[in-house]
Amino acid sequence: MSKIDIETKAAASGENLGRRRRSNNFTKRDRAVIAGLVGGPTILHVVFVWLPAIATILLSFCQWDGIGGLHDIHWVGFKNYTQIFTLYSDFKIALRNNTLWLLWFGLIATPLGVVLAYYLDKNLKGTKFFQTAFYLPIVLSLAVTGIIWDYIFKVNGFLNIVLGYTNADTAPSWFGDPHKNIWVVLGIASWRHIGYMMLLYLAGMKSVDPSLREAASIDGAGEWYTFRKVIFPSLRPVNIIVVVVTVIEALRAFDLVYIINRGKNGLQVLAVAVYENILGESQRIGWGAALATILFVLCLGPIMIYLYQNFKKVD
Amino acid sequence: MVTGKKSKTGERIAIAILGFFSLAWVFPIFFTVYESFRPYNDTTKDGYVSLPKHFNFDNYWNALIQSGMWRYFINSVEVAVPAVLITLFLASMVAFVVSRYSFKFNIALLMIFTAGNLLPPQLIFIPIFRLYLHIWVPTIINENNVLYDTQLGLILIHVAIQIGFATFVLSNYLRTIPKEISESALVDGASVWAHYFRVILPLLRPALASLGVLMTTWIYNDFFWAVVLLKSGSKRPITAALSNLQGEFFTDFNLLAAGAVLALLPTLIVFFVLRRQFVAGLTIGSTKG
Structure with a gap:
């Protein structure tokens, strides 16, 4: 030895x-x-x-047409930002759409996911089938999702036929009308998001200690009270993930609008605006970088919360 | 048992509502599948909501062979498989070190990986795009000799980003496994490499399986990076190549339906065969975090 x-x-x-x-x-x-x-x-x-x-x-603080080398980069301070806010008309629509996306996900889609998870957690008859149906969209790519829903929402698609609009000239254009299309897209995005949130919450609820619920029901607590005071607080780690996923998915939105109409005509979002300024017809790298930085600043809050929650106990 | 009766009716209503919505949930998928079996001429004449005159695999044949979609499937495999394997390999090495040794840099390192994974891709892609235009690669990989428009470049960016998530998940997972198992390896006088390769990697197997399934799905489903980093339509993986089937002026929507169904088939297989791993991968970060 x-x-x-x-x-x-x-x-x-x-x-x-x-x-x-x-x-x-x-x-x-x-x-x-x-x-x-x-x-x-x-x-x-x-x-x-x-x-x-x-x-x-x-x-994002520089000007660069991207054609010349790196020595063509000039420092311009906040000029890109002021120009975006004043001159770039798509920016306001994009910012509004991303905000709508965030509010819709946060106030409607995510709570619906919680409700679904709550009822599926009760092991009702058919719960296996329900779960399968609601999970299904999560594995699909957003590109495929956009194509699938096109058959429902296109001018001569399922919805218009069912609603009785058989004349393509007078039928509503769900994707083409810039006042309607963002809401349609939010609905489609929720199709995927609700299932995803349900999955996370369901996994969290399954891991809640059953004795806690028993104790609550012995104490005569009602369902809503038990959920609010017993189940929801023990879902804290899930809630943090959910906040992060919800905010980041809402701000990153790109695939769906790009596959539907290249992110134009009412469907502008920040991610597409970045893309347009780098790979589109007019290359304004400074603008693209400033837009990406704005996107980053909006994501910063949830990222910090997530890091704090995950690393405070490790210390 | 008045309350019992009341909750029975409540349950029935809940089941009815859930049943309705779950059917509505899967309907668009079935509708697309239905249209994919019908010829373009039939749906143009009779509309999408109509009984089929012809019902066959022609669109699938045309999509796969004539439009060359089979080639995009190979592209997907060529990107996803190496990207996932490399990511898991690299991430497991970092996870091993930060969870088994107590270095001062451990937490800072984990934070870099975790936060890096959460950055919006748009924040990264501008310099990456410019950089890829200038990184030289041999002619075998790209006849233009730049990393831009190569699958290698796509694999690289997937690995670099996914490493963040994988490291975070794997190190969390390792933290739940008692260190005593590792310590018996140290007693045997194993080197660091042997410790990693013979003790830690086998321990990680279930987590690697879940992560592997999840990340394969993510990379297979990726649209943004493939569109941004691959100029040639012929090099694109299937998900991004779907936009090739959307013509500029004319689109055969029944052909596109077949293409979409083909593209979602592999993910459906993941869903029905590897669902346990997929769900475990998604929730691993949320319940253990």
Whole structure:
């Protein structure tokens, strides 16, 4: 038996503190391996995610037509931001649509997911089938989702035929009318979001300690009271995830509107505006970067809450 | 038992409402499937809501073979499989180190990965796009010799972003497994690498399976990055290639329906066969977090 083996055995049988000190006492080779294990992935993540993110924020204060090299980048301060707010007409519509998206998800779709989860948690007859139906849209891509719903909402689609609009010239255009289409799209987005929220809450409710409910029912608490005072508070970790997912999904919205009409004519959103300024006809990288930065600032709150909740207990 | 009776009626009403909505939920999918079996001429003449005159697989044949959709499926596999495998491999290494050794940088590192995963893709894509136009790659990968418009570039960005989520989930998972299991490996005098490869990786297997299923679905369903980083329609994975079937002036909507159904088939298989893993992957962060 080598000396190291004896030392390790002694340390392992010793106290916790001793163990930890032992396991951090590495050979040179081990150190190199650890550096590689952590370093490789970290460099990849930082170079392809964090550095570009920082670069975008910096670019949002610059002017660059993207044709010339990096030396063509000029610092312009807040000019991009003031121009976006004053000159870029799509921005206001995009901001309004993203806000609507957020409010709709937060005030309607997510609560509906909670209600669904509550009833599915009761193991009613047919609950397996209901769950399957509501889960189903979650696995579908938003691109496919947009195409599927087109058969319902197109001018000669299912809805108009059922409503009796057989003449394509007088039938309402659900996707084409800039006053209606955002609401239709929000409905379609909810089709997916409600199921997703239900899934998260259902998993959370299943993990609520059954004895808590029993105690509440023995105390004669009503259903609503039990839900409000017993079940909902124990869903705290789920609630945090839900806030993050809801805000981020609402702000990232891109696929659905892009597949429906390229995000134009009433369906402008911030993510499409960024895309348009980088890959569209007119390349205004400064504007695109400023729009992306605005998007980031809007996401910042939930990101911070999420980080705080996850890492405060680790400390 | 007055309350019992009352709740029985309540239950019946709840079941009726849930039944109605769950049928409404799946209806659009069935409607699309229905249209995908009908020829374009029939639906143009009779409308979408009508009994079928012809009902066959022609649209599927045309979508897969004539429009070359089979090629996009291969593209999807070529992107998703390496991206998921590399992500899981890299993330498990970081998760291993931060959950088994107590370094000062552990929490900072985990925060970088966790937050990085939550950043909006639009914040990242402008410099990535510019960068990809200038990164040189050999002619075998792209005859234009730049990373832009290559599947390699798409894989890279997926890995870089997904690593964040995977590291977070895997390190949470490892934290729930007692360290004693690792310590018996140390007693045997195992090196760090052996500790990772022979002790930790097998322990992680269930979490890797759930994450793998979830991330394969995400990457398969990705639309934004594929549209932004791949210029050539022929290189696009199936989800992004669906917009190729939407013509500029004319779209055969029945053909498009068949394309959409084909594109959602693999995710349906995930849903019905690997549902447990998929749901576990989605909820792993919320209940253990």
